Amino acid sequence: MVIDVKKDINVGVVGANGLVGYEMIKCLEELNDDRINIFTYASSISEGETIVTNKTKYKIEKLTEDSFKGLHFALFAENNKISEKYVKLAIQAGCIVIDNSSYFRMHKEVPLVCIGVNDEDVFLHQGIIASPSCCTIQLMRSLKILDDIFVVKKVIVSTYQSVSEIGKKAVEEYSMNQYINLPEYNSFPYYESPIHYSIKDNIIPQFEVFNLENGYSNEELNITNETKKILKEDINLSATCVIVPTYRGHGESVYIETEKEVDIEKFKEVIKKDNYVELKDDLEKQIYPLVKDCYYNKKAEIGRIRKDLFNTNAVHFFIVGDNLYLGAAYNTVMILKTLIDKTIIG
Amino acid sequence: MVIDVKKDINVGVVGANGLVGYEMIKCLEELNDDRINIFTYASSISEGETIVTNKTKYKIEKLTEDSFKGLHFALFAENNKISEKYVKLAIQAGCIVIDNSSYFRMHKEVPLVCIGVNDEDVFLHQGIIASPSCCTIQLMRSLKILDDIFVVKKVIVSTYQSVSEIGKKAVEEYSMNQYINLPEYNSFPYYESPIHYSIKDNIIPQFEVFNLENGYSNEELNITNETKKILKEDINLSATCVIVPTYRGHGESVYIETEKEVDIEKFKEVIKKDNYVELKDDLEKQIYPLVKDCYYNKKAEIGRIRKDLFNTNAVHFFIVGDNLYLGAAYNTVMILKTLIDKTIIG
Numbered sequence: 001m002v003i004d005v006k007k008d009i010n011v012g013v014v015g016a017n018g019l020v021g022y023e024m025i026k027c028l029e030e031l032n033d034d035r036i037n038i039f040t041y042a043s044s045i046s047e048g049e050t051i052v053t054n055k056t057k058y059k060i061e062k063l064t065e066d067s068f069k070g071l072h073f074a075l076f077a078e079n080n081k082i083s084e085k086y087v088k089l090a091i092q093a094g095c096i097v098i099d100n101s102s103y104f105r106m107h108k109e110v111p112l113v114c115i116g117v118n119d120e121d122v123f124l125h126q127g128i129i130a131s132p133s134c135c136t137i138q139l140m141r142s143l144k145i146l147d148d149i150f151v152v153k154k155v156i157v158s159t160y161q162s163v164s165e166i167g168k169k170a171v172e173e174y175s176m177n178q179y180i181n182l183p184e185y186n187s188f189p190y191y192e193s194p195i196h197y198s199i200k201d202n203i204i205p206q207f208e209v210f211n212l213e214n215g216y217s218n219e220e221l222n223i224t225n226e227t228k229k230i231l232k233e234d235i236n237l238s239a240t241c242v243i244v245p246t247y248r249g250h251g252e253s254v255y256i257e258t259e260k261e262v263d264i265e266k267f268k269e270v271i272k273k274d275n276y277v278e279l280k281d282d283l284e285k286q287i288y289p290l291v292k293d294c295y296y297n298k299k300a301e302i303g304r305i306r307k308d309l310f311n312t313n314a315v316h317f318f319i320v321g322d323n324l325y326l327g328a329a330y331n332t333v334m335i336l337k338t339l340i341d342k343t344i345i346g
Numbered sequence: 347m348v349i350d351v352k353k354d355i356n357v358g359v360v361g362a363n364g365l366v367g368y369e370m371i372k373c374l375e376e377l378n379d380d381r382i383n384i385f386t387y388a389s390s391i392s393e394g395e396t397i398v399t400n401k402t403k404y405k406i407e408k409l410t411e412d413s414f415k416g417l418h419f420a421l422f423a424e425n426n427k428i429s430e431k432y433v434k435l436a437i438q439a440g441c442i443v444i445d446n447s448s449y450f451r452m453h454k455e456v457p458l459v460c461i462g463v464n465d466e467d468v469f470l471h472q473g474i475i476a477s478p479s480c481c482t483i484q485l486m487r488s489l490k491i492l493d494d495i496f497v498v499k500k501v502i503v504s505t506y507q508s509v510s511e512i513g514k515k516a517v518e519e520y521s522m523n524q525y526i527n528l529p530e531y532n533s534f535p536y537y538e539s540p541i542h543y544s545i546k547d548n549i550i551p552q553f554e555v556f557n558l559e560n561g562y563s564n565e566e567l568n569i570t571n572e573t574k575k576i577l578k579e580d581i582n583l584s585a586t587c588v589i590v591p592t593y594r595g596h597g598e599s600v601y602i603e604t605e606k607e608v609d610i611e612k613f614k615e616v617i618k619k620d621n622y623v624e625l626k627d628d629l630e631k632q633i634y635p636l637v638k639d640c641y642y643n644k645k646a647e648i649g650r651i652r653k654d655l656f657n658t659n660a661v662h663f664f665i666v667g668d669n670l671y672l673g674a675a676y677n678t679v680m681i682l683k684t685l686i687d688k689t690i691i692g
Contacts, residue, residue, distance in 0.1 A: 013347065041423055111679060127588060153391070153523045153655075154656070156502050156601045157502035158586075158588065158599035160506070160549045160588065162547075174448075178524045178525075179524075179525070190631075193632065194632070195631070195632045195639075197636060198638065200638070200640050201505045201508075201593045201594070201637070202592065202594060202636055202637055203597045203636075203637055203640035204636065205589060205597070205599070205634050205635070205649070205650050206632060207665045208628040210630075210632075212629055214652065214653075214655065215629060215650070215652030215653075216652060216655070222654060236655065236656035236657070237652050237655075238601070238655045238656065238662060240599040240662055240664065242502075242506065242597070242599065242652065242664075244506065244549060244592075245589070245590070245591050245592060246547045246548065246549060246592045247547040247589075248547070248593060251549045251551070251588070253504035253551070253586040253588065253599075255502045255601070257583070268668065281557055283556040283561060284540045284556075284558060285540065285541070286535075286540070286552060288551050288552065289551070290549070291547070291549055292543075292544065292546070292547050292548035293547055303584065304551050304559030304561070305561070306560065306562065307560075307561075308584050309560065309562070309570060309582070309583075309584045310500070310582035310584065311500075313580070315586060316513070316586055316590075318551045318586065
């Protein structure tokens with residue numbers, strides 16, 4: 001469908017009452033673009049549920065098959081089941097869809113876009129563009145910089161993921177559990193999990209369902225596969241994804257082997273000039289990325305950059321990003337902006 | 347000094363009012379050995395401070411240069427400064443010292459002993475035996491098993507360390523911070539740190555002081571150097587040590603490259619029969635190590651064991667251990683037990 005973006009741009013936020021949905025609405029408002037009209041939907045809502053931002057109040061509509069009439073864009077921030085059912089309906093109704101779920105990310109015809117890395121791929125869409133996992137997004141720009149200069153071969157990632165990644169109910173359980181011993185647990189590692197664990201004083205080395213064949217969780221395989229798709233096929237990344245008792249922001253401990261010997265100072269110099277990554281690295285002043293301080297940062301934060309103790313062609317660093325913002329809502333809305341910055345899109 | 351262990355064995359616990367000191371006292375009591383008499387000391391105490399266990403009450407003496415008269419053993423659970431000053435005085439007074447601090451660990455003449463790995467080294471002591479860092483201890487047995495069968499070459503570790511590792515005051519700050527926004531922070535990353543950060547909803551990629559030359563923290567270098575000393579010199583381990591908002595128990599995400607291709611099932615079979623590591627690994631049942639459930643376990647817990655996605659000579663796993671018990675007090679008291687199980691020791 002060809003959209004004339006000189007006029008109204010009708011954007012639907014699907015999953016508006018979730019944590020990411022809320023941040024999407026605020027990101028859309030922040031564009032300060034008069035052409036944009038925001039419409040809010042959710043698959044599961046309470047009667048009369050609204051979203052309140054600094055600018056206005058939105059009454060959320062229950063998501064139905066007819067929700068997409070008249071919309072130009074539909075930004076999805078629901079789960080895989082909802083995306084599986086409704087994305088095609090949105091496309092059929094004429095929308096361009098930007099989807100946060102993992103459902104379509106590896107589909108051949110679906111561009112998987114990380115802003116700052118492969119923005120131009122948005123124009124290859126056939127109705128839908130997928131936004132990567134937050135862990136992939138916050139890592140990708142630094143990985144690209146390193147790859148461009150030193151050629152990345154192998155990556156080992158261990159994550160420190162916050163509870164907000166699971167959802168609003170998980171944040172509520174996490175908060176309550178700081179004060180009272182709950183009679184039961186329903187959120188971790190994920191809502192539909194057959195077995196639930198408490199996150200209080202705990203770290204849970206499971207994020208999403210396990211692939212029983214190779215022993216990795218889907219989140220771990222997401223980072224592997226998405227990195228190959230976004231950056232380059234010839235990159236061997238294995239991850240361990242862990243939930244820790246923090247509210248928001250993910251940490252990643254990263255080890256990378258390169259073809260050429262890494263010049264740490266050069267790497268830092270390039271990052272200092274970069275628009276997508278912020279250097280937080282001064283050991284004498286004890287400056288390094290802290291998840292607590294990264295909320296709403298449009299850039300991933302990188303620090304603890306150092307060579308491996310034994311391999312001159314390997315580095316370690318620590319990367320932090322706001323999983324709800326940088327890793328989801330902001331990436332999604334920047335994909336939208338990349339599209340509408342062109343006069344006519346289709 | 348030759349000790350006839352048929353009679354009284356006088357054991358001094360130095361740092362008795364700390365978290366590790368307390369666990370040491372309980373471990374000593376658990377030996378149920380009538381020969382053992384426990385004496386408690388601390389470098390910093392309140393007037394009339396006592397330690398209460400299920401068995402009895404101990405009045406803590408202020409640590410002085412004369413504290414070691416009449417003691418056969420002195421178990422140190424204070425900081426490096428205290429060990430630096432008092433360990434030699436304890437040895438001069440005739441004690442065999444077992445030290446938890448990092449001060450003497452890499453000294454040539456000091457055995458560095460991880461029970462289950464190099465127990466026999468205790469008999470090489472010249473007055474002092476050092477107990478390794480908790481991160482080293484909980485990893486070492488699994489590393490040894492893997493090395494014996496497949497020959498370990500390289501290890502990458504990312505830790506998830508709990509606040510109790512910093513100390514009692516840190517646990518207090520962590521607890522209070524769950525309820526109130528504190529006006530200032532004094533515990534993290536460590537007490538004497540020039541700059542302090544809040545641990546609430548935060549992860550801190552610094553554990554101990556940084557070595558400005560190579561960019562690693564002392565804790566990270568501890569794991570590297572202690573592994574070389576305990577297991578074998580030809581093992582390249584680089585670590586990233588991170589504090590997470592949990593009370594007790596450390597997690598470690600471990601990646602290992604081996605000379606021979608790893609047979610995962612064989613590795614698991616050997617662990618199942620092991621006395622020092624417990625297998626917690628069943629993905630279908632969502633069984634993996636959880637720090638919340640590992641308190642007082644005499645064995646490290648290992649799970650998420652799987653091959654690297656791309657390198658057949660590499661594995662990943664997740665290891666958990668009680669840092670105060672397995673990683674400190676229990677290892678220390680088992681070193682003592684190894685010594686006193688011989689009739690005459692010196």
